[in-house]
Amino acid sequence: MEHFSKPYTYAVWTKDSDVRFKSTSGGAFTEFAKKIIDNDGYVVGAQYDKDNLVEHVMVSDYDGIERIRQSKYIQSRIGNVYCEIKDKLNQDKLVGFCGSPCQVAGLYAYLGKDYDNLITMDFICRGMNSPKAYKAWLNEIEKKEKSKATRVWFKYKEGGWKSSPRRTRVDFADGHFKVYEAEKNLFMYGYLSSNLYIRPSCGKCAFKGVPRQGDITFADFWGIDEKYDDDKGTSLLLINSDKGNKLFSLIKDRFEAHEMDFNSIFEGNPMFSESVKVPAEASAFLKDLDYMSFSDCLKKYHGYPKKNLFILRILRKVKRTIINR
Ligand SMILES: Cc1cc2nc3c(=O)[nH]c(=O)nc-3n(C[C@H](O)[C@H](O)[C@H](O)COP(=O)(O)OP(=O)(O)OC[C@H]3O[C@@H](n4cnc5c(N)ncnc54)[C@H](O)[C@@H]3O)c2cc1C
Missing domain, CATH: 3.40.640 (Aspartate Aminotransferase; domain 2)
Incomplete structure (x- = not known):
């Protein structure tokens, strides 16, 4: 070979x-x-x-x-x-x-x-996520929507490929579907910005x-x-x-x-060529999922997405202003 x-x-x-x-x-x-x-x-x-x-x-x-x-x-x-x-x-x-x-x-x-x-x-491969974290996220969504998820479509392309990592579509048993975007797309948001539920071995791939x-x-x-x-x-x-x-x-x-x-x-x-950095709190995050919701856990270990995205937007604006000077 x-x-x-x-x-x-x-x-x-x-x-x-x-x-x-x-x-x-x-x-x-x-x-x-x-x-x-x-x-x-x-x-x-x-x-x-x-x-x-x-x-x-x-x-x-x-x-x-x-x-x-x-x-x-x-x-x-x-x-x-x-x-x-x-x-x-x-x-x-x-x-x-x-x-x-x-x-x-x-x-x-x-x-x-x-x-x-x-x-x-x-x-x-960026890294493999824990099925436990994914299930906790999905359970929370199913509770809110009062229906079982029948299909999870990560990186849903309606709206464009380049923005697709921010977009997940979930279909439900009662026939409706929902598209979770940006800060509402909690699972992908956490995957791409916190690495909290990526397998520890992926940190040293x-x-x-x-x-x-x-x-x-x-x-x-x-x-x-x-x-x-x-x-x-x-x-x-x-x-x-x-x-x-x-x-x-x-x-x-x-x-x-x-x-x-x-x-x-x-x-x-x-x-x-690079492995992700899996944070030291990753195992505490997964343990806390035994009694906390996915969104509360992410908030505890990573901060609330809206706030982070707001800060990111400001930083990007500042960067643009400096470049355009
Ligand atoms: C966990 C994960 C992390 C990734 N990270 C990156 C990244 O950092 N950068 C990047 O450019 N691309 C990444 N990819 C690959 C990318 O998402 C696409 O899968 C790839 O570009 C192929 O796309 P496609 O349109 O050719 O086919 P697709 O139809 O999208 O093909 C997907 C293929 O991957 C297999 N697959 C899907 N999910 C899994 C899974 N959980 N475990 C093992 N095999 C699976 C499917 O069986 C299928 O063969 C990642 C994929 C996965 C599953």
């Missing part, structure tokens, strides 16, 4: 506008997944279970791809999926696995060797930078030149191996694809 120290780098988005809208960045994952299924293969990714928690499953048709599409910002349960993958590989079936870099590393460790019929896909774990890496191409950004989602695609390159060459025409300089990715996406 030879992975490149300088991956081929592309800005891409799928030409299928529906898939692009329903994907987290440019829909790159879905096009790779479809090609694998078209070749009688199996794709493994993360879906919501009946309790809105996340689990890795193996799928073999396009409906299955719909379920595993989209980023879910919570740690998924791997369950028995590594075993299932090994079985299919030994039956000479083509298998695509998509997960965090540490999950891809876990798969290789379990298999003990690389297989020609295995394609691994990872993503640039062993799988940053290059060589990548996966044959292919997906990410949001934050900081991409305006000419490749129509605010509908641009994927950063890294091709990390000959295997990945071969597969990409077979589906390149499904994308709007532009080759980029590898060095252009670092500024917009520091998480490519």
Whole structure:
């Protein structure tokens, strides 16, 4: 398994506008997944279970791809999926696995060797959130809305891709849905600004930078030149191996694809090479969730979002005034 120290780098988005809208960045994952299924293969990714928690499953048709599409910002349960993958590989079936870099590393460790019929896909990862914190947030919302959540759609793109990290849509069993934005989008606000419920191990991630774990890496191409950004989602695609390159060459025409300089990715996406800083209070935060609501806990350990956003806005205004002088 030879992975490149300088991956081929592309800005891409799928030409299928529906898939692009329903994907987290440019829909790159879905096009790779479809090609694998078209070749009688199996794709493994993360879906919501009946309790809105996340689990890795193996799928073999396009409906299955719909379920595993989209980023879910919570740690998924791997369950028995590594075993299932090994079985299919030994039956000479083509298998695509998509997960965090540490999950891809876990798969290789379990298999003990690389297989020609295995394609691994990872993503640039800020860090995995605790399912306990996520459930506490969702329970609070469900109580307020007096209905069970049926679907959580992180980074909902209605209103634009670049602002999508601030926007989460939740659908409810009684038929209504709500879009939580900015300071009302508490879970993503806390994820992106406090790191309080990111797994402690993510603070010392062993799988940053290059060589990548996966044959292919997906990410949001934050900081991409305006000419490749129509605010509908641009994927950063890294091709990390000959295997990945071969597969990409077979589906390149499904994308709007532009080759980029590898060095252009670092500024917009520091998480490519850096781990987040998980604060010392993270474990106290999680313990307090046993008897406090998510919003009270976040307020206790991180401050009230409105206040922080207000201060941020003032700081940005001051910065703009200084720059424009
Ligand atoms: C926890 C997390 C943190 C991320 N951090 C960053 C970041 O800092 N910077 C950045 O540019 N991109 C980050 N990403 C990746 C980004 O959100 C997109 O997933 C990526 O750009 C692929 O988008 P897409 O449109 O090609 O496909 P999508 O359809 O969005 O593909 C998502 C793929 O990821 C898998 N997946 C979804 N949720 C999980 C999960 N919880 N665990 C394991 N696999 C999962 C799905 O099964 C699917 O294969 C992160 C993703 C996750 C899940």
